[in-house]
């Protein structure tokens with residue numbers, strides 16, 4: 001039988017690039033006799049590894065407690081140690097000799113990331129879900145120590161504009177795990193759809209999860225496709241996905257966008273608006289005038305009941321409450337909102353949003369929740385210290401917030417928005433992204449928790465388009481989030497990426513190819529034009 005001998009150097013192309021990796025001579029060969037040993041507490045991870053190896057190799061590896069270790073054969077050992085200071089919550093070390101592979105870490109998360117590295121040390125064919133004949137499963141001998149640069153390495157998926165569903169979300173969680181990403185921000189509500197079952201308010205699903213049709217033909221188009229769109233997650237679905245993510249060391253952060261981006265709520269409950277007239281779930285994109293009324297007390301009652309269910313459902317104890325792009329026109333015209341402004345001694349409708357945010361923050365902190373909001377809602381007189389997710393404008397505000405010991409997640413519009421065309425944000429520009437603002441004094445660096453790449457899905461009608469917009473840019477963000485800044489190198493990244501993408505070919509991912517992702521300076525001159533023109537969906 002022909003055995004493929006893959007060159008050893010060719011096998012080392014790990015993304016994200018590890019902190020330290022020293023190759024030595026020799027190699028480990030995984031066979032069906034190899035035994036996986038592990039500490040009792042991380043037995044689940046041994047089984048995860050075994051299951052990952054079984055399809056492509058056909059090896060049904062034995063999994064045993066490390067206490068019973070007594071073998072002359074080859075072994076993979078998963079062991080917890082106490083090197084907390086050095087490796088932190090997510091760090092690990094891996095040592096490969098011709099006889100043993102040792103993955104050690106102070107916490108299970110580190111062991112999990114060590115397994116992901118091991119996966120990338122094996123030939124890409126390991127990703128097959130059917131047995132691959134004629135290959136030897138060789139791993140070069142090496143020593144590596146590895147830990148992330150940032151604790152927040154996120155991906156955001158908008159399911160309101162297009163509902164993608166459980167299987168697609170699980171596939172994305174699997175890919176996030178391979179890339180050592182650890183936060184899945186789930187944008188579940190917006191003007192065009194409400195996607196999460198709330199027991200107390202079934203109308204949010206009966207009405208809010210369905211729209212009659214969808215805008216097509218670009219951002220300025222008046223055309224609609226005439227096709228109804230709907231979809232939502234039951235609370236049981238949500239629990240299933242939370243557990244799936246937990247097994248991959250990914251925390252899920254639900255976003256309930258308030259008080260703007262709420263047309264699906266107003267379609268279900270028009271009494272929560274300023275005007276009170278009937279609404280349809282929106283069929284077009286852009287920023288909408290009708291938002292929650294801040295003058296009416298029943299709005300706060302609704303929000304508290306709703307958030308109570310969210311808190312009970314999501315164990316992460318962290319809720320994103322949006323706060324972006326809130327138009328103030330309705331508040332200006334609404335007697336209830338104006339009365340609130342007067343009674344509370346507020347100066348303007350802008351302060352009315354701060355009043356709103358403070359009440360929601362107050363409720364959530366009383367329930368011991370961490371809170372995130374977009375930087376639009378970051379105002380001087382906030383009564384709590386939410387985590388601010390930065391996307392556009394307001395640079396001065398966020399720098400001031402850091403001085404007041406606020407924390408930030410960086411999602412800069414120019415670099416990290418995955419829905420942008422590759423003309424607007426080519427791969428090279430994405431890879432250039434640096435989460436720490438320029439000239440920021442060192443004492444504030446640790447308040448930059450990390451980065452997150454959002455995929456807004458107005459123009460993402462299906463999985464093919466979703467994958468195409470997301471990859472390979474999300475792979476670049478994974479490296480920015482993990483690898484030390486000093487090791488960042490686009491040429492090296494591109495070389496490793498070319499090999500890494502063989503894994504994606506095998507898994508079956510419709511990533512954008514090298515022609516699509518190239519920088520084109522001439523085309524970029526027309527960037528604003530192309531930003532809208534190219535966003536047509538379609539694949």
Ligand code: ACM
Nearest residue numbers: 324325374391456
């Ligand atoms: C945003 O892109 N509206 C946060």
Ligand code: ZN
Nearest residue numbers: 274293334337
């Ligand atoms: Zn009002």
